Amino acid sequence: MRRAGNGRRLGRVLRGLLPRGLLGRSVLIILVPMVVLQAVALQLFYGGHLDVISRRLAGGVAGDVAMLVELVRREEPENRAWIFRESLWKLDLALAYEEGARLQFVARPASLPLLPLEEDLNTALWERLRLPFDTDWQSDPRSVIIRVQLPEGVLHVEAPRKRLFSATLYLFVIWLVGSALLLSGVAIVFMKNQVRALRRLADAAEAFGLGRDIGAIKPEGASEVRQAGMAFNRMQERIRRFVGQRTEMLAGISHDLRTPLTRMRLAIAMLPRGPEVEEDLAALTQDVEEMERMTAAYLSFARGEGTEQSRPADLVELVRDVAANARRTGAAVEVAAPEALTMPLRPDAVRRCLGNLIDNAGRHARRIAVGVRTVPRAGEAGPGGVEKLLWAEVTVDDDGPGIPAAEREGAFRPFHSGSPDGTGLGLAIARDIVRAHGGDIALEESPLGGLRARLRLPV
Ligand SMILES: Nc1ncnc2c1ncn2[C@@H]1O[C@H](COP(=O)(O)OP(=O)(O)O)[C@@H](O)[C@H]1O
Ligand SMILES: [Mg+2]
Structure with missing residues (x-):
């Protein structure tokens, strides 16, 4: 023992x-x-x-x-x-x-x-x-x-x-020590190249996982490392093609549904009226309009997501922008943020994500507080293994009724809407965007009494 x-x-x-x-x-x-x-x-x-x-x-x-x-x-x-x-x-x-x-x-x-x-x-x-x-x-x-x-x-x-x-x-001793030094020098120089190739591959995989567009990497180093690099390139290409195809297909479905929906709405309007069918017709019209709203929301999201490239952008500026837009529609939005926080982003997608969250808060509450800060990623070191990696954390708080803890995960499901005029896509799209950036989003209780949406993006 x-x-x-x-x-x-x-x-x-x-x-x-x-x-x-x-x-x-x-x-x-x-x-x-x-x-x-x-x-x-x-x-x-x-x-x-x-x-x-x-x-x-x-x-x-x-x-x-x-x-x-x-x-x-x-x-x-x-x-x-x-x-x-x-x-x-x-x-x-x-x-x-x-x-x-x-x-x-x-x-x-x-x-x-x-x-x-x-x-x-x-x-x-x-x-x-x-x-x-x-x-x-x-x-x-x-x-x-x-x-x-x-x-x-x-x-x-x-x-x-x-x-x-x-x-x-003495020459013998010098020869022994000298050959050891020479050999280790040569080994260090050669291995450094191999290690550099591996490290590049690791960095590229990391960046790709964060949704940053890195393009094909140049395979270099020993043949096995090259092989890994080429396999990575092929995988990257396949994933990109798959995601593109999926987005295109869903956009196509949404687009194609619009025409029959319009036809249905017109057909309903042409139907003979009468007091006994009036109520059913109104409900039918409402359903069709809701379906139109959903397809339109999905279409605008799918169109934007497919093409936008990641580029360095100031997250704080984006947040202030979205907040200013919300204020114009009458919401009381406060922003607490540092001077600037520049990081690789798809600005339009992030804008849409923040817009959805602030819009939700605006529908359910009077006061909205948005905060931006950086927090260290627990237990994760950067590609070089030296500096700590950071999350950019954005919180959207409101003083509304909030969502009971048991129903918070469900609110992310697409088309899961608690309001009659909603599409139920707002939170689903917000989460999709944040996850494509390598981050995540969660709903919590807000210190203001309502709901807090906390999203984290890798800096
Ligand atoms: N800030 C909030 N406070 C209370 N409930 C919320 C809040 N944000 C979202 N919800 C609930 O989550 C549901 C899903 O939201 P969302 O995905 O944006 O769809 P939609 O807003 O179109 O209904 C909403 O219908 C609402 O019931
Ligand atoms: Mg919404």
Whole structure:
């Protein structure tokens, strides 16, 4: 039980450490095996090859030094000049003798990172000399100074580092690190392009979902991403054709119904009158007129919706416009809104939507209050994943009777009208328009006592 919980926690921690983006993940996929591989190679190289080389080089220098020490000790002091000259020429070791000196031991920090040279030289010298000695790697960057304590003085040996050390040792490290950097650089550049193509596709899908006309996208990136892009284009085309066809068909039906309806109204007017049929004729006329109103309302909506393109427009200006129109017909409309709120919209459609809502409020109430504000979309980040997305929220409040909570959803149904002269299309059309913009609309209780229509549009 406990173990399972720990495992889950570990999994969560690991997932938290993993980069979330595709770019980060794919670079990780390339880098992790390479770094592991190189670590293994480095371990093999340093653990095997380097040790052997380093020990052999140190052994060579230590052997020469031991031989020279032996020579200096055994030969007469007048021969020393000859020994020193020969060692410089033939062994590349510079010697100096300090008569009567004593070796001072000072602790020195290691000066060569990563390489075991110092230790190897000390071990090799100790094995061969068995005399007190001291090595100095700090005084000269190109050589190492070995001091050996002889009975009557100190022998200084200056050996070039080249004899102990090969630059390829560092080159190998540089090669490993350099190739890792190069590879990740190349991976980042290539993956960035792939990720950009995917991100564009995601943005296009998002925009299309919000009812913004984006046109066909250019397929780019790897063949799978291209394929997704082309599939998206085909889907977009099919949906557009389907919506267009539907709108056209409904507009056609509404249009074609008008002629027989007109004929019916005329025929009713021509019918012989009489007190016994008067009431039925009046009801019949009313029905036909209602049908005419409905088809006309639907027709004007369908005609507008089919062709209008989304473009940046100021929502606040639209709201003020519609409110001013409503005031002209005698309604008391207040507007509370920011300076401006520009966003991609189909202005005529939004105007019709707001008009329907304000018209409804005007029919049922005396006071109307319209508010515009922006609210953050809960839990949603923008296409770049950085900034928060916003809703533009418009509320239309009135102080009328309102609609009981249970009947609010039903009021959106087409041709569902509570008034004898209504078409029942007002709210249905308003919702259709808002949803085509990627938003939604809801009916609530208003703080003014009547109905509140709250609609949200993605900014
Ligand atoms: N502001 C409002 N206050 C009270 N009732 C409303 C309000 N708005 C709409 N309604 C009710 O919802 C019904 C549907 O409205 P709508 O779809 O606009 O059709 P219509 O206005 O043509 O009847 C209305 O008939 C009315 O009964
Ligand atoms: Mg209405």
